[in-house]
Amino acid sequence: MQRALTLYNTTIGKKAVMAASGFILLGFTVGHLSGNLKAFAGPTEYNEYARWLRTVPALLWGARIALLFAVLAHIGSAFQLWKRNKDARPSRYQKNVSVATDYAAKTMYFSGPILLFYILFHLAHLTFGGMLFGEGAMFGIEGYAWEVSNPYNNMVRGFQHWPVVIPYVLGVVALGVHLFHGIWSMFQSLGANHPKYNHLRRDLAIGLAALLTLGNLSFPIAVMAGYLEPTNLTFHFPELM
């Protein structure tokens, strides 16, 4: 019996899924950065913001589930397409030149997995740090222990140490490179093109990728330059337990 064609069974459908899930993840990175920029407003504002995020469980868990779903859909489709594309060219060219492909496009299969590992590291660091390290030294760094009610210090004190800074910088740069191709690609995959606005797609990709990269790099830079310092204030936020 003939099956009916379904969207997800087609290559274009899978690309649409990649674009849509990528869009959700992009939205999150923008929100995540803008929230974290509160660090520059001071420890109290930063920690208050972290507490506020926990006061609406429906929103928090809604967002977490949506993100998890988007990540799985993004990786799942990428993997299936990667496999298919590999099979589509079984014999390789002896001479292979690329005329149009930029560095970002060529390295999507590297920047993607780097990002995945980085996200796991980032979660282990700043979300599950307390669970993973308890009262002990985080990542074996002497004197760097989890403070339950003080996300500000957890972040700032981490960036005083290279073993935390290096993976972070690598992750953020991979994010920028991934988005440089990803954002542009998203428009193309969803067919969002119009002769009048097409040049803006590249501009937007460059602008957003640069903004997110520099914005996220501003934290370790500010800490290492001594502009952001650990706070001695104490906080008590049961929501953050």
Add this chain to the structure above:
Amino acid sequence: MKTKNLTLHVWRQDGPDAKGAFETYTAENVNEHMSFLEMLDDLNEKLIIEGKEPIAFDHDCREGICGSCNIVVNGYAHGPQERTTVCQLHMRHVFALGWSEIWLEPWRAAAFPVIKDLVVDRGALDRIIQSGGYISIRTGSARDANETPIPKPISDRAFDAATCIGCGACVAACPNASASLFTAAKVSHLGMLPQGQTERFDRVRKMVAQMDAEGFGSCTNHGECEKACPKGISIDFIAQMNRDFVKAMVTSKHDVEAPNDAE
């Protein structure tokens, strides 16, 4: 008139299932005004005289309009000159690059089995057309050209897409051996014109389904195809196909059948 000796590494393969390999030849006294294919003709004459098997390559019009010729020249589908089929590539352009050693390879894609040497079977592209790349409404004999008013920008764009000669260079140049540019061109040139409207959303679904069934890869938006395409067809058409396809899948009230995988 300049002449030059060239070292050619040519892919030789007896058939679809045979193992291929490069063989090295010297093309002697290549005249700068020869076309690339004439250079190969000359070499073949020599091979025949020597009692060797001539190199098989595809060609027909040698005018850049039929889409038969296909050789990857030093990594460039149709050679290094933009918007030029390999039959229209002339040796002076090759000399100008200072090349004296050239690798000749067939289009490499699972969907394009090698028939012999540089000749591949591009029947997959024909089957994509057969799945829906036509208009099944009888339009009668030729009518007055301006009877159906079509805005100039639209007819121009449709014509841009219609210039696709079906050569398959887009597939050859794509890192994923995707036929997206070809299919997009064929979907779009009909989908933009009034005669093509009736079947527009069925056409795109059937053609994309056939494209997938043939085993082509997916588009990763690298843009290699557009650069390799001898007709300079824009990847904007791929976006247009994607939009029509997703729209068709989401909003159409009836299904289309998924074709069986082509073998």
